Amino acid sequence: MRVAILRDSLPGETRVALLPDAVKALSSQGIEFAVEAGVGHHLGATDADYQAVGATISDRESLLREADVFPTINILSAEDQAKIKRGAVMAGVLRALDEPSAFLPAVERGATLFAMELVPRITRAQAMDVLSSMATVAGYKAVILAADNLPRMFPLLMTAAGTVPPAKVFVLGAGVAGLQAIATARRLGAVVEAYDVRAAAGEQVRSLGAKFLEIDLGGIETEDKGGYAKELSEEALNRGRDLIAKTAKTADVIITTAQVPGRRAPLLVRRDAVENMKAGSIIVDLAAMGGGNCELTQPGKTIRHGEVTIFAPLNVPATIPVHASQLYSRNMTQFLKLLLAKGQLNLDMNDEIIKGACVAHNGEVVNERVASALGAKA
Ligand code: NAD
Numbered sequence: 001m002r003v004a005i006l007r008d009s010l011p012g013e014t015r016v017a018l019l020p021d022a023v024k025a026l027s028s029q030g031i032e033f034a035v036e037a038g039v040g041h042h043l044g045a046t047d048a049d050y051q052a053v054g055a056t057i058s059d060r061e062s063l064l065r066e067a068d069v070f071p072t073i074n075i076l077s078a079e080d081q082a083k084i085k086r087g088a089v090m091a092g093v094l095r096a097l098d099e100p101s102a103f104l105p106a107v108e109r110g111a112t113l114f115a116m117e118l119v120p121r122i123t124r125a126q127a128m129d130v131l132s133s134m135a136t137v138a139g140y141k142a143v144i145l146a147a148d149n150l151p152r153m154f155p156l157l158m159t160a161a162g163t164v165p166p167a168k169v170f171v172l173g174a175g176v177a178g179l180q181a182i183a184t185a186r187r188l189g190a191v192v193e194a195y196d197v198r199a200a201a202g203e204q205v206r207s208l209g210a211k212f213l214e215i216d217l218g219g220i221e222t223e224d225k226g227g228y229a230k231e232l233s234e235e236a237l238n239r240g241r242d243l244i245a246k247t248a249k250t251a252d253v254i255i256t257t258a259q260v261p262g263r264r265a266p267l268l269v270r271r272d273a274v275e276n277m278k279a280g281s282i283i284v285d286l287a288a289m290g291g292g293n294c295e296l297t298q299p300g301k302t303i304r305h306g307e308v309t310i311f312a313p314l315n316v317p318a319t320i321p322v323h324a325s326q327l328y329s330r331n332m333t334q335f336l337k338l339l340l341a342k343g344q345l346n347l348d349m350n351d352e353i354i355k356g357a358c359v360a361h362n363g364e365v366v367n368e369r370v371a372s373a374l375g376a377k378a
Helices: 020-027 047-052 060-066 100-108 123-128 130-149 176-187 201-207 234-248 271-275 321-339 352-357 368-377
Strands: 002-005 032-036 056-058 069-074 089-093 112-115 157-159 162-164 168-172 191-195 211-213 253-256 282-285 302-305 308-311 358-361
Touching (some): 020 032, 020 047, 020 321, 032 047, 032 060, 047 056, 089 321, 100 112, 100 368, 123 321, 123 352, 130 176, 130 308, 130 321, 168 176, 168 234, 176 191, 176 201, 176 253, 201 211, 234 271, 271 308, 352 358
Parallel strands (some): 002 069, 032 056, 089 112, 168 191, 168 253, 253 282, 282 308
Antiparallel strands (some): 112 358, 157 162, 302 308
16 A cells, blocks of 8 residues: 655645644555655755655655555645545545535546545544644734734733733634634633534633623524534524624624535625725634635635725635644544555444545445535535
């Protein structure tokens, strides 16, 4: 079983799927590793570091042709997919429900594909949860980005020249990214308020020293069995939007992280809410990849609307590549330990994790949700 670690070809991507310590941990399972020359240089993981743990260094074309398994961050390009060996295995963040047609060239090569974002969030799979790892990095960085661009300081300062009041940060969506944003903003001394449709998030928000804003949604179910937010009616969404618009007037920073799996990100911050914000205020829309939580968001761009700046970065983890790679690599190691048990492909469809993440096998799409997403896009 030959595993290849390639340079990610997505523009702006800086993360690496497996670092040398992962190679070391997995080599004992009888797996051979081959690494594209220079893959980790920018992270301080040199070719020599990979060689020291038993990997060989090779060129991209040979690796694409010869490797059996490709752990990746993003999906390989269509061109690269067309070059892989028949029946090869790929595991990465495939965005399988968002862009299902992107992996069809690999399906045509009879590849077996695993979408890391579809690993079920059960206790046994916590160490493989790349969504949580990357959301942690993004939540932290969103606050740093806002603090760096705000024309004010975050902490309360009492000086001989007078008192500087603390910044007010408003976080929308208190999942993994939102909670990390709250914790980071609190550490910098800001006063933080947060809003989420899941009432269960309230306790976590308060435990971080922030205020949880609650609204009466008329007792509707806001959470599914898996603990995720459900898509809300327009009326329920509007109640949230009104509360957000009111709170936005006094906020210096809004960080939005709200997502509903498999749907467009909910629109929460209306144009009027932005227009009533204070001059110099910042919005960081972490839901930009899903279309954004702010009406004025332009995914991938930073714009000014009046005196408010709206950041809508698409790949925040890539801006902290060392730690983002470290976390991702550890998640991937745990997944590969399960998938390549004893050095053989363990395609045990009775295993909830393997079944949940497997998108295609032997030239066929095997995941129902992905198949219907493909049908819908056809
Ligand atoms: P996510 O990225 O899907 O969404 C982010 C947040 O947006 C969620 O908290 C959601 O409730 C909120 N949201 C959605 N619609 C909204 C709206 N209209 N208004 C306001 N907020 C809205 O979520 P996530 O961070 O991936 O986590 C979701 C849930 O999964 C949480 O309960 C989390 O604790 C749980 N989780 C479990 C595990 C595990 O058990 N292994 C791991 C990670 C997360």
